[in-house]
Structure formats: structure tokens, C-alpha cells
Amino acid sequence: MKLPVYMDYSATTPVDPAVLEEMLPYFSDQFGNAASIHHKFGTEAGMAVSKARQQVANLIGAEAKEIIFTSGATESNNIAIKGVAERYGDKGKHIITCVTEHKAILDTCKYLEQKGYEVTYLGVDTNGMLDLQELKDAIRSDTILISLMAANNEVGVLHPVKEIGEIAREKGVFFHCDATQAVGKIPIDVNEMKIDLLSLSAHKIYGPKGVGALYARDKNPRVRPTAVLHGGGHEKGMRSGTLNSPGIVGLGKACEICQEVMAEESARLKKLSDKLIDEILGTIEFAKLNGDRQHRLPNVVNLGFAYVEGETLMMFMPELAVSSGSACTSATLGASYVLQAMGVKDDEIHGSLRFSIGRFTTEEEIDFAVECIEKSVHKARALSPLYDDAIQGKCCKYGKCCDHGHGCVDDE
Amino acid sequence: MQYSEKVMEHFNNPQNVGTLDENDPNVGVGTYGSPACGDVMKLYIKVENDAIVDVKFKTFGCGSAIASSSLLTEKIKGKTLEEAMEISNKAISEELNLPAIKKHCSVMAEEALKSAIEDIQKKRQS
Numbered sequence: 001m002k003l004p005v006y007m008d009y010s011a012t013t014p015v016d017p018a019v020l021e022e023m024l025p026y027f028s029d030q031f032g033n034a035a036s037i038h039h040k041f042g043t044e045a046g047m048a049v050s051k052a053r054q055q056v057a058n059l060i061g062a063e064a065k066e067i068i069f070t071s072g073a074t075e076s077n078n079i080a081i082k083g084v085a086e087r088y089g090d091k092g093k094h095i096i097t098c099v100t101e102h103k104a105i106l107d108t109c110k111y112l113e114q115k116g117y118e119v120t121y122l123g124v125d126t127n128g129m130l131d132l133q134e135l136k137d138a139i140r141s142d143t144i145l146i147s148l149m150a151a152n153n154e155v156g157v158l159h160p161v162k163e164i165g166e167i168a169r170e171k172g173v174f175f176h177c178d179a180t181q182a183v184g185k186i187p188i189d190v191n192e193m194k195i196d197l198l199s200l201s202a203h204k205i206y207g208p209k210g211v212g213a214l215y216a217r218d219k220n221p222r223v224r225p226t227a228v229l230h231g232g233g234h235e236k237g238m239r240s241g242t243l244n245s246p247g248i249v250g251l252g253k254a255c256e257i258c259q260e261v262m263a264e265e266s267a268r269l270k271k272l273s274d275k276l277i278d279e280i281l282g283t284i285e286f287a288k289l290n291g292d293r294q295h296r297l298p299n300v301v302n303l304g305f306a307y308v309e310g311e312t313l314m315m316f317m318p319e320l321a322v323s324s325g326s327a328c329t330s331a332t333l334g335a336s337y338v339l340q341a342m343g344v345k346d347d348e349i350h351g352s353l354r355f356s357i358g359r360f361t362t363e364e365e366i367d368f369a370v371e372c373i374e375k376s377v378h379k380a381r382a383l384s385p386l387y388d389d390a391i392q393g394k395c396c397k398y399g400k401c402c403d404h405g406h407g408c409v410d411d412e
Numbered sequence: 413m414q415y416s417e418k419v420m421e422h423f424n425n426p427q428n429v430g431t432l433d434e435n436d437p438n439v440g441v442g443t444y445g446s447p448a449c450g451d452v453m454k455l456y457i458k459v460e461n462d463a464i465v466d467v468k469f470k471t472f473g474c475g476s477a478i479a480s481s482s483l484l485t486e487k488i489k490g491k492t493l494e495e496a497m498e499i500s501n502k503a504i505s506e507e508l509n510l511p512a513i514k515k516h517c518s519v520m521a522e523e524a525l526k527s528a529i530e531d532i533q534k535k536r537q538s
């Protein structure tokens with residue numbers, strides 16, 4: 001077993017060796033510009049891009065011509081939301097999304113709010129689940145877009161994408177789905193799920209960083225977001241810029257592999273994450289699973305450890321690479337807004353860790369992780385005055401947030 | 413978070429972790445912070461003839477909160493109350509070379525100390 005053990009696959013994944021191998025020639029021998037259609041160098045690159053387009057389309061049940069290559073899911077989300085807002089803004093200026101979306105969605109919506117659009121942010125319940133009735137009630141005559149993710153990146157909770165798609169289609173509203181975390185892990189079919197726009201990213205599915213795709217439905221209904229990047233008119237004018245052919249080849253191969261191995265891989269990962277959940281909840285007191293137990297990705301486990309702080313937990317187990325919902329580990333000192341939206345109390349958010357596993361995770365690593373977590377929680381609780389209070393049955397008698405606390409810039 | 417070696421030293425080997433008997437008339441207890449904001453320090457000082465003869469702490473917080481707590485206890489052990497009062501959060505954050513965004517952790521340590529000293533002074537008056 002190689003140390004440290006990587007359990008942060010939701011942040012990014014290593015490139016699959018088979019993907020890398022496929023990419024390599026396109027850096028050197030086959031370096032051509034896919035838009036140079038009049039010589040062999042260009043056509044070689046162009047053919048490779050076409051193949052990749054088909055591979056991406058296959059994974060989500062789309063057609064190749066509906067795939068636009070981008071620099072990643074952030075860009076795909078930007079094109080989907082800003083592009084639809086701009087193109088269809090004269091039909092209406094109302095967008096519906098959810099408070100637990102990725103920042104690439106929320107910040108784009110905030111930007112549009114400044115430009116005169118109106119955004120409804122749906123809430124979630126304590127399990128991170130949407131209320132479909134709330135969604136239906138939020139739809140207005142001027143609603144042009146519903147943007148809801150397939151799987152949440154922090155807690156792994158799945159939204160009922162098919163039901164959302166049906167509601168949107170019935171009301172004649174475009175449905176954009178940020179499926180960055182879901183693609184390659186659970187079956188996604190844009191037709192079955194009535195998705196009109198979909199974002200995905202290569203580096204979450206064992207492809208390279210800085211490449212992604214946007215699916216934009218070609219017919220029934222056709223959706224044509226306006227461009228965010230203007231220039232040479234690549235990707236049917238929706239995304240100018242010389243195509244990143246090695247990256248795109250990598251994304252295509254990554255999608256092909258996912259399609260092949262997904263059923264088996266996800267079953268294996270589900271077993272491993274169930275084991276992780278059961279062992280931790282079974283052995284550590286005051287531990288809890290954040291997010292719905294049933295409706296979740298097979299590979300993401302978010303656990304809360306009361307009375308201890310996430311950064312401390314991580315520092316006590318440097319041999320395990322995970323991420324934390326704690327304010328203390330983020331550059332802005334803001335606690336996880338996803339857990340906040342789920343009604344997790346601030347002090348519990350501080351002790352939450354996300355374990356995300358993947359293709360190269362072994363059962364041995366899960367056993368090792370359980371051991372590390374137990375030790376680390378034990379060590380941190382030995383230092384914690386809150387834990388002392390808890391086991392002595394005292395109730396919390398601490399003040400409100402301190403003057404110099406998180407969120408305050410303390411420049412002395 | 414990239415921490416200095418000094419932070420890691422204290423974090424991996426925190427000094428004076430524990431509690432003292434709160435009912436002892438010579439023990440002052442101070443707390444500062446809140447669970448919601450992510451750090452709470454509880455500091456116990458045992459004072460004899462105006463000198464801090466023993467000190468223990470428990471801290472809920474991030475790595476720099478624990479290091480700040482540990483360093484503070486080292487600094488005040490054996491000092492008179494007056495000397496201890498002189499120790500500022502700045503001294504702690506400088507000695508630990510805390511990242512700017514973590515300076516509040518040293519403030520927590522200073523405030524917990526003030527609160528413990530207040531507590532012992534109150535105990536003595538009554």
C-alpha cells in the first residue's frame with residue numbers, strides 16, 4: 001500500500017494509464033490543429049477529436065454533434081447558464097437552482113442577478129434532498145432555465161434527475177444538469193432523463209485536468225446557448241479556441257473506459273463505502289453520516305465527528321488524504337454551505353470530513369482508513385473540552401462566535 | 413494549510429494537555445471561543461503565592477489553535493500572574509509564525525488566559 005492513501009477522488013482523480021497512453025501521441029507526432037482541414041496533421045487531429053466526441057456522447061446517450069468541448073465543468077456551467085440566459089432572456093429572466101450547487105453554478109447565477117435576472121434558490125432537507133413540489137411551485141411563466149446537479153460534490157447525495165427532467169419538459173423550461181460528479185459513476189441518459197444541457201469534466205473520471213464538455217440538446221427541444229468565448233468560431237461558434245486535442249482524446253478515452261467498467265466499478269465502490277460507513281458508525285461514538293444513506297453516489301462518504309475540528313483530524317492522519325467541511329481548511333474560513341443548507345449545526349460542520357474513493361482504492365486502504373480515523377478522532381477528542389462536556393452530560397455553555405473568530409479578518 | 417515547524421512541533425506534541433480540579437480554590441478556569449465559530453479553549457491555572465505553578469488546557473479547534481494553546485501554557489508556567497498578563501497574542505502568533513488567516517487562534521489563547529486570571533482573582537476575593 002502506497003502512503004499517503006488518496007481518498008479525495010471527488011476533488012480530482014489520477015489519469016488512468018490507458019487514458020494517458022491514448023493522449024501521448026497528440027502532444028508530439030499528431031500535434032496538428034483540428035481546424036486545419038487541408039493537411040494530414042490537421043485531419044489526424046480532427047479525426048481523433050471526432051472519435052472522442054462520439055465516446056463522450058455514448059456515455060450519456062447523446063449524439064456526437066451535441067457535444068461541445070470546453071476547459072472543464074466550470075466553463076460548461078458558465079456557457080449553459082449565461083448562454084441560455086442571454087439567448088432566451090427576452091422570453092423570461094427567471095432561473096431556478098438550488099443552494100447546494102457547486103460555486104460554478106451559484107456564482108454564475110449571482111452574476112446574472114446583477115444583470116437583472118431573478119434566481120430562485122431551492123432549499124434541501126436534512127438529508128440534502130430536494131422537494132419536487134417546491135420545484136414545481138417555483139416555476140413561473142418567465143422561467144427559462146432549471147439548473148440542478150445530478151450528484152452533490154460534498155455529500156454525494158443524488159437528485160431525482162429523471163423526475164426533474166419530466167417536470168421541466170412538461171413546463172417547457174430548459175433543464176441544465178451539472179453531472180460532473182455523477183457521470184461515469186451512475187447511469188446518465190440525456191433522453192431518458194430529459195436533460196437539455198449537461199456539464200461534465202475529464203479530471204473527475206480519470207481524464208486530464210482542464211478539459212470538459214457541455215452537452216446541448218439539438219432537437220426536441222433545440223437549445224442554443226450564446227457563446228461566452230468569442231473567436232475563431234470553433235465548436236459551431238459556441239466555444240472558440242483551438243481544440244485541446246490531447247486533452248479531448250483523453251476525455252474521450254476516459255468516457256469509453258467508464259462506460260465499460262461503470263457497473264462493476266460502482267458496485268465495488270459501493271461495497272467499500274458501505275464498509276467505511278458501517279465500521280465508522282459502529283466504532284466511533286458521536287459520528288454520523290451526512291446526507292441521505294440511500295440516494296447517494298457509490299464513492300462519496302461525508303462523515304461528521306462531533307466535538308472535534310476537521311483540520312485537526314486531518315493533521316492527525318497525514319497518511320490519509322481527504323477533505324473537510326470545516327471553515328478552518330478553506331481559504332475563506334467559510335464553513336461548508338452545503339452542510340449548512342442541510343441544517344447541520346455549525347459546530348458539527350467543523351468536524352465533518354469527506355472521504356471519496358475511486359478506481360484505485362483497495363479494501364486494504366479502507367481498513368487502513370478506518371484505523372487512521374479512529375486514532376485521529378480519539379486523539380482530537382482527548383484534546384477537546386467539548387468532548388469532556390459531552391461525556392459528563394454538561395450542556396454547552398459557550399458564548400456566541402468570538403470577536404476574532406472565523407470570517408473576521410484580524411489585522412491586529 | 414502550510415504551517416511552520418514550530419506549529420507542527422506543538423501540534424504533534426502538545427504540552428500541558430488536561431484539566432485541573434475546578435473546585436480547588438487555587439485553580440482558575442478560563443474559556444474562550446465558541447463551538448459554532450470553530451475554536452474553544454479551556455485553560456486551567458493553579459496559582460500559589462501569585463505564581464502559576466501548574467497549567468492545563470483543552471482546546472477544540474484547528475492545528476494552529478492547538479499549537480497556540482500549547483505554546484501559551486509553556487510560556488506562563490512558573491510565571492507570576494503579572495508576568496503572565498504581559499504575554500500578548502502577538503508574541504504567540506509571531507513565535508509560531510501563524511498564517512495571517514489564523515491569527516485569531518493566538519487571540520483565543522490570550523483571551524482564555526485573561527479569563528482564567530479573572531476567575532482566580534474572583535475566587536480569591538470571595
Ligand SMILES: Cc1ncc(COP(=O)(O)O)c(C=O)c1O
Nearest residue numbers: 072073074102104153180181201
Ligand atoms: C459538481 C461540480 N461542478 C463543477 C465542478 C468544476 O469542475 P472543473 O474543475 O472541471 O471546472 C466540480 C469540481 O470541482 C464539481 O464537483
